[in-house]
Amino acid sequence: MKILCVSDQIDPLVYSTKAKERFSDIDAILCAGDLPSEYIDFIVSTLNKPTYFIFGNHNLSEFGLYHKIKHRGGAHPTLNGMSSYDLSGSHGADYIGFKSARDKRLMIKTKGGKMRPLLIAGASGSMRYNGALNxxxxxxxxxKLISLIPAMLTNKILYGKALDIFLTHASPRHVHDREDPCHKGFECFNWFIRTFAPTFLVHGHIHLYDMNEQRVTKIETKNGTTTVVNAYSYTLIELTGD
Known part of the structure; x- marks a missing residue:
């Protein structure tokens, strides 16, 4: 299963009239945050593949339509007077922030030869650095990760695996992150990896100004191996059977 991963930057190779031909062999798309909704619209309408997205710490004009926001007096400026409602499939993409899903459109072959759905979960947002939204x-x-535990345990019982892909905006602490307050990763993501061993953790947030910088890191735990991938701009990953 080949998956296109995008985040943080509109890439001209993706935002292109030739995108359909260039990415004709992909099976799914992951959007790891800080992307305009119009860009997600374009990707979905052009490539027409199952797409999941989360929010980062920028481009949050629609965040209030997916989450209740605590604020002082009046409507939150991101809402533009609109009421919250279910937008789980808006832009043709599925919002996976602080949620999990079993996608039967994307089936994986197990070691026993049976087919099971792709198991995916996500976490929006970045480390708190100035108290702004998300x-x-x-x-x-x-x-928020603790709320995902029941689904992870159910997956393990039903399919023998807790999770295939964990889609985040921020990275785990000390894996691809930076030391400034904004770009520090979450230590709790490391706990999540150790506990549930997703095959991939796909994140954004960390810009790669030199495209030779490391964007893929393997983490070995007693429960398995997780490959951490920085989706900045765009990259491709391949998910094989169990």
Whole structure:
């Protein structure tokens, strides 16, 4: 299963009239945050493949339509007077922030030869650095990850695996992250990797100004191997059977 991963930057090779031919062999698309909704629209309408997205710490004009926002007095400026409602399939893409899904459109062959759905979960946002929207302390993010535990355990019982792909905006702490307050990764993501061993953790947020910088790191745990991939601009990953 070949997957196109994008984040943080509109890439001219993706935002192109030749995108359909260039990416004709992909099976799915992951959008790891900080992308305009119009760009996601274009990708979905052009490539017409199952697409999942999360929010980063920028381009949050529609964040309030997916999450309740605490604010002081009046409507939050991101809402433009609109009420919250279910937009889980808007832009032709599925929002996976702080959620999990079993996608039967994308089937994986197990070692026993049976087919099972792709198992995916996501976490929006970055480390808290100025108190703005969709920023979290490590403790706050940990609380959100705890809400995913029942689904992970159910997946393990039903399919023998907790998760195939964990889609995040920020990276795990000390894996591809930076030392400035904005770009530090979440330590709780490392706990999540150690506990549930997703095959891939795909993140954004860390810009690659030199495209030779490391964007792929393998993490070995007692529960398995997780490949951490920085989706900045765009990259491709391949998910094989169990």
């Amino acid at each position: 920023q979290y302390t490590d403790f706050q993010m940990m609380m």
